[in-house]
Amino acid sequence: MEFHSQQAIFLQIANLLTDGILEKKWAAEERIPSVREMATSIEVNPNTVMRAYTFLQDQEIILNKRGIGFFVATDATVRVIELKRQEFITQEIPRLARTLKLLNLSLEDVRKLINQTEG
């Protein structure tokens, strides 16, 4: 597993999980890989995985059953979407608006750039 260095690894792991939840890779109330399993599978220290899990647990996206493991919260999808949406609106949108203005680009230009990137 490859990580980029711009963002803390534990946050990248957290995103891995939230994205997986949105993509229904893990259903609600389903058990996710144990800290140790995840750590070996992505070749990272268990402490780092633990930090990602704790981070998500604080946001009630996953929860822990003592001695059994971590589970996707019942309303995890809703929470994740709400969280990402908030981040998008408060951080991405203002930055985007500002950049478009500064660079004098239209949303049509953005559409083209996105297509180029994906193509």
Added chain:
Amino acid sequence: MEFHSQQAIFLQIANLLTDGILEKKWAAEERIPSVREMATSIEVNPNTVMRAYTFLQDQEIILNKRGIGFFVATDATVRVIELKRQEFITQEIPRLARTLKLLNLSLEDVRKLINQTEG
């Protein structure tokens, strides 16, 4: 002056300057505030301001005349635009594409969100 903790302060200062250049707050070849002036006015360690200036100097957006001060480069505007454009294409666009997909949003939704933010 308030800084958010998500990004290095020296980068926030650099943005302050590049935005000012695009907004013609400082014209080409004009002198910008000295490191010390800037440091006291925004209440930041002079080393941090120096780092921002050096960062912009490396990209030839500002240049230093020894013993006199820092000046906006002749073609600063062009360079800034190019810099921001590169950042936009390599970082903003991929992130935007991914978020739109995950949250199932269209560019039309983005247009509305931008208008809401500005309105």
Added chain:
Amino acid sequence: MEFHSQQAIFLQIANLLTDGILEKKWAAEERIPSVREMATSIEVNPNTVMRAYTFLQDQEIILNKRGIGFFVATDATVRVIELKRQEFITQEIPRLARTLKLLNLSLEDVRKLINQTEG
């Protein structure tokens, strides 16, 4: 059955039993539910129930008749009260004293809070 995660589940089960004994839910020398019965009824691993039973057996609050089951000890009530009293004096009282001092509350305030909770 819901457990909070702040305390070990086996201790929560033990409290369930001691409270039941004080409330005369099970009389002295009466048989309490088997480990398996208890485990299925409260949806917990049998090992965990066993640990709670062993814990109480060590304090001679319940006792085991091989092949028959666990029984409330003859003087269980006395022992439970003594146990809880000890815990109360050594743990609850010091914590209470400290909190009252920090929050600048009187015992009269405590009386009101208790009444509110119950009312």
Added chain:
Amino acid sequence: MEFHSQQAIFLQIANLLTDGILEKKWAAEERIPSVREMATSIEVNPNTVMRAYTFLQDQEIILNKRGIGFFVATDATVRVIELKRQEFITQEIPRLARTLKLLNLSLEDVRKLINQTEG
């Protein structure tokens, strides 16, 4: 510095700080000892201190200025009192009420026990 083993050390450190704030040991907006200073003074690993600080930062009781240190939040006292008060009401009071009932003790008995402990 002595810690008891019933509670995680990082939580005991956090309490050390919140108690210190209530006792005006550190005023609002004042800098608290750096992670390393605290670590050496109480003879604990810096990571453990870091965890306590992060824990308090999450609750906006202390805040961090990049490269400078941690500072007591402006409204830290209010937050701490509210936090402790909530804990007291939701956790201590119900437990106390239950224990008093089970042990058939009055608040007058509690008063005596507190005095004995302190005396």
Added chain:
DNA sequence: GTGGTCTAGACCACC
């Protein structure tokens, strides 16, 4: 100097 992150490895209570 400051915090922030990560690794490696250990020990523990608990299920």
Added chain:
DNA sequence: GTGGTCTAGACCACA
């Protein structure tokens, strides 16, 4: 087996 905590030590970006 599970998570939870702690230590030791390292490296990094930043002020």
